[in-house]
Amino acid sequence: MKKKPTWEIAYSYSLDRTVTIDQVLNMRKGNDPRAGDLWCHKECYPNTGERLLSRRCTDRESYFASWPSEHLHQSACSYFSVAKTKRETLNYAQFYHDMRLYFSQMNLNEEPFFIKEIEFPTALYAPDITITHSEDSGLRWSKTHIVIVDSNKKREKKFTHNGHFMLDDEYYLVIKISEFTRDQLANFQRTGIERIELSWSKLKDAEDEYHSPEATRKREIEKAQHLMEIRYLQTIKKTPQQRQEERDRERQKELKRQRTVLEHPETQRFIEVVKENIRVLEKKQRPLLAEVQAIEQCESYHNGVLCEHLAGVPFEKRRITDYGFLHHEILDRAQTKLAQSYPARRIQEIKFNLYGEVKAVAEEQGINIDDFHPNFESGDQQ
Ligand SMILES: [Zn+2]
Ligand SMILES: [Zn+2]
Numbered sequence: 552m553k554k555k556p557t558w559e560i561a562y563s564y565s566l567d568r569t570v571t572i573d574q575v576l577n578m579r580k581g582n583d584p585r586a587g588d589l590w591c592h593k594e595c596y597p598n599t600g601e602r603l604l605s606r607r608c609t610d611r612e613s614y615f616a617s618w619p620s621e622h623l624h625q626s627a628c629s630y631f632s633v634a635k636t637k638r639e640t641l642n643y644a645q646f647y648h649d650m651r652l653y654f655s656q657m658n659l660n661e662e663p664f665f666i667k668e669i670e671f672p673t674a675l676y677a678p679d680i681t682i683t684h685s686e687d688s689g690l691r692w693s694k695t696h697i698v699i700v701d702s703n704k705k706r707e708k709k710f711t712h713n714g715h716f717m718l719d720d721e722y723y724l725v726i727k728i729s730e731f732t733r734d735q736l737a738n739f740q741r742t743g744i745e746r747i748e749l750s751w752s753k754l755k756d757a758e759d760e761y762h763s764p765e766a767t768r769k770r771e772i773e774k775a776q777h778l779m780e781i782r783y784l785q786t787i788k789k790t791p792q793q794r795q796e797e798r799d800r801e802r803q804k805e806l807k808r809q810r811t812v813l814e815h816p817e818t819q820r821f822i823e824v825v826k827e828n829i830r831v832l833e834k835k836q837r838p839l840l841a842e843v844q845a846i847e848q849c850e851s852y853h854n855g856v857l858c859e860h861l862a863g864v865p866f867e868k869r870r871i872t873d874y875g876f877l878h879h880e881i882l883d884r885a886q887t888k889l890a891q892s893y894p895a896r897r898i899q900e901i902k903f904n905l906y907g908e909v910k911a912v913a914e915e916q917g918i919n920i921d922d923f924h925p926n927f928e929s930g931d932q933q
Pocket of ligand 2: 846849850851852858859860861878
């Protein structure tokens with residue numbers, strides 16, 4: 552058997568206020584059932600609403616019931632219709648009515664909600680109120696949805712899986728009224744308005760806190776640490792070959808960067824200094840080089856002539872060894888001596904690390920050649 556709807560709150564036309572069933576029963580004289588003109592809501596009186604009467608019960612909770620003679624038009628109350636669409640209760644309808652009225656009477660674009668537009672969606676899983684805030688509201692989100700939930704668990708689940716929450720840049724304020732007493736429901740000023748205003752200021756505080764410099768910095772640090780962890784995990788997952796390839800890529804990138812720095816016009820004067828250093832070193836190694844060249848070009852020994860180079864070889868050795876072989880040995884020694892001389896080694900060193908040499912020269916003058924690179928930080932230019 553389908554239960555007939557019973558109200559716990561009603562509008563008393565004679566008192567011009569919302570009353571609870573207990574208040575009405577207290578006003579009744581003895582067993583006289585009359586308790587003034589009772590309606591579902593003030594706004595529904597007298598044509599579109601539900602006329603009510605109070606029922607005192609002993610075996611169950613007392614309640615307001617719809618007037619028996621008015622069953623002809625099945626509940627014209629529009630708030631009750633919304634409650635039915637949302638598969639909600641009469642208490643929901645009551646709170647919805649009060650809240651809708653409260654927001655409807657609000658001025659546009661004013662504290663605290665800065666309403667640009669307000670809608671009252673009626674679909675089952677739609678919020679109950681959707682406020683679009685004015686552009687100059689100073690709020691960080693564009694819309695606020697208010698959702699009232701009493702007994703529709705599915706609807707509650709959809710909206711409160713995360714308490715009050717922000718989705719994209721829209722905020723959802725969910726008000727669960729199941730635990731409200733009749734007195735609280737009848738007193739929207741306290742249970743409704745205060746509740747909404749409290750949630751609203753808490754939300755704004757939380758938002759300000761979230762966007763404070765300290766909180767922003769803290770989040771940035773956490774984000775950076777998280778990234779580092781991810782990179783570390785990616786590194787240990789790599790094979791030795793992948794790591795080698797990565798190092799090669801890094802090396803190529805670095806060489807490319809160094810070339811760009813060395814080609815920069817500002818770098819040229821330091822390169823000149825390095826080249827001059829090389830020239831000085833070449834001058835120093837000239838005697839040794841000349842000696843090597845002289846040995847290379849010497850052909851006297853082919854004709855069995857004892858040249859100046861062979862003259863230094865002890866007679867005993869010279870007597871039993873081929874002149875050609877001896878001459879080669881002498882050339883070998885001279886070449887080794889040249890290669891191991893300080894100027895030669897230094898020249899090699901400079902040529903292998905031109906970038907480092909140029910950088911050192913510039914640094915002596917207080918200049919960092921890396922500054923000449925257009926995009927030193929990221930390393931990928933052009
Ligand atoms: Zn009504
Ligand atoms: Zn010779």
